Amino acid sequence: MSHRFSVVQTAPPDSILGLTEAFNADPNPHKMNLSVGVYKDESGQTPVLKSVKAAEQKLLDGEVTKGYLSIDGLPDYRNDVRELVFADSIAADRIAVLQTPGGTGALRVAADFMATQLPQARIWIPSPTWANHAAIFAAAGLPVETYRYLSNDKTSLDLDGMLSVLRDQAKPGDAVLLHGCCHNPTGVDPTADDWKQIAAVIAEKNLLPLVDFAYQGFGDGLQEDANGLRTVLAQVDEAMVCTSFSKNFGLYSERVGAVSLVAGNAAECEASRSQLKRIVRTNYSNPPRHGGAIVATILADAELTQQWKSELEAMRVRISRLREQFVETMKSTGDGYDFSFLLRQKGMFSFSGLNPMQVDELKSKHSVYIVGSGRINVAGMNESKMQPFCDAVASVMS
Numbered sequence: 001m002s003h004r005f006s007v008v009q010t011a012p013p014d015s016i017l018g019l020t021e022a023f024n025a026d027p028n029p030h031k032m033n034l035s036v037g038v039y040k041d042e043s044g045q046t047p048v049l050k051s052v053k054a055a056e057q058k059l060l061d062g063e064v065t066k067g068y069l070s071i072d073g074l075p076d077y078r079n080d081v082r083e084l085v086f087a088d089s090i091a092a093d094r095i096a097v098l099q100t101p102g103g104t105g106a107l108r109v110a111a112d113f114m115a116t117q118l119p120q121a122r123i124w125i126p127s128p129t130w131a132n133h134a135a136i137f138a139a140a141g142l143p144v145e146t147y148r149y150l151s152n153d154k155t156s157l158d159l160d161g162m163l164s165v166l167r168d169q170a171k172p173g174d175a176v177l178l179h180g181c182c183h184n185p186t187g188v189d190p191t192a193d194d195w196k197q198i199a200a201v202i203a204e205k206n207l208l209p210l211v212d213f214a215y216q217g218f219g220d221g222l223q224e225d226a227n228g229l230r231t232v233l234a235q236v237d238e239a240m241v242c243t244s245f246s247k248n249f250g251l252y253s254e255r256v257g258a259v260s261l262v263a264g265n266a267a268e269c270e271a272s273r274s275q276l277k278r279i280v281r282t283n284y285s286n287p288p289r290h291g292g293a294i295v296a297t298i299l300a301d302a303e304l305t306q307q308w309k310s311e312l313e314a315m316r317v318r319i320s321r322l323r324e325q326f327v328e329t330m331k332s333t334g335d336g337y338d339f340s341f342l343l344r345q346k347g348m349f350s351f352s353g354l355n356p357m358q359v360d361e362l363k364s365k366h367s368v369y370i371v372g373s374g375r376i377n378v379a380g381m382n383e384s385k386m387q388p389f390c391d392a393v394a395s396v397m398s
């Protein structure tokens with residue numbers, strides 16, 4: 001009998017997570033993984049935050065049930081998300097928040113919502129963007145278009161290029177994906193004035209902003225990082241925001257995120273919430289409890305909240321120091337290389353400018369893993385390994 005699965009073709013490895021599989025299989029004891037976006041401390045570990053451990057202890061002691069959550073998740077957690085993202089900029093009865101499995105889960109729920117409820121909409125995503133964005137939207141059946149994001153030297157925002165594509169090619173009713181802060185993969189963010197211009201074009205063209213907000217607190221601070229999306233929301237009545245707490249709470253494997261929908265009025269918000277819940281029910285039914293419960297426990301306790309904010313700030317400050325150390329070390333390596341543009345970039349990632357051949361050589365000759373686009377996870381660098389890393393980068397550039 002022939003096997004029915006014999007027709008199945010092997011899929012290519014994931015362009016980000018596939019690299020960690022290759023890294024794990026690499027026997028070189030000096031290997032370095034600067035591909036996937038996880039923060040690593042001085043000892044090279046991705047730590048469990050102390051505030052998270054304390055909250056987990058509280059949860060363990062007080063846990064009375066493992067019964068299902070409601071389709072939209074824990075009520076306290078949803079209020080926390082609303083508070084962190086919007087503060088009091090929008091009336092609560094116009095915002096529907098659903099707890100989701102990570103930011104990726106939030107994006108997929110948002111994509112399914114747009115594909116089913118806004119059937120004329122296309123989504124405009126920046127080029128470049130996170131490698132998974134186009135695939136998520138396409139999987140939901142949403143037509144995907146791209147807008148220009150980077151200037152030719154790949155180190156700064158091409159605001160005019162971005163706005164002219166949105167103004168000339170997007171149709172009213174289309175959605176536009178924006179990175180709330182710490183653009184992945186480039187680290188290039190709009191300035192406050194750029195955000196005003198972006199907001200004006202979105203309003204003028206009647207586009208629906210979909211904000212991917214995965215790095216709140218990794219750029220300039222928790223409140224500061226929300227300013228861009230709040231500038232847009234001041235100009236439009238409707239939006240969607242996808243939150244992830246993977247990075248800022250270090251809760252990567254707990255898969256904890258949220259999708260928030262801002263509607264023009266309370267009745268439209270309730271109808272939209274009901275559709276979002278239907279999408280969740282036919283996908284993963286309801287979200288996992290633990291990660292959301294950790295966030296809600298921390299944010300319900302003033303001391304734990306303060307501890308979490310300090311831990312978040314320590315990660316942000318250390319990432320900036322690593323940027324500086326990398327730039328300084330490259331300056332004094334070989335003939336000297338100017339990477340000072342990294343100092344203007346925000347968050348975990350930077351575009352190094354290395355081409356795919358150089359990226360391949362880094363991997364094959366030096367066991368240094370970065371993403372094929374040339375994206376480096378700055379938050380994965382290590383003080384004690386900076387010189388060997390810079391030597392490897394210099395050797396593929398020479």
Ligand code: LMR
Pocket residue numbers: 016017035036037038130132184
């Ligand atoms: C990344 O961009 O490396 C992270 O967002 C992790 C992922 O899922 O790709």
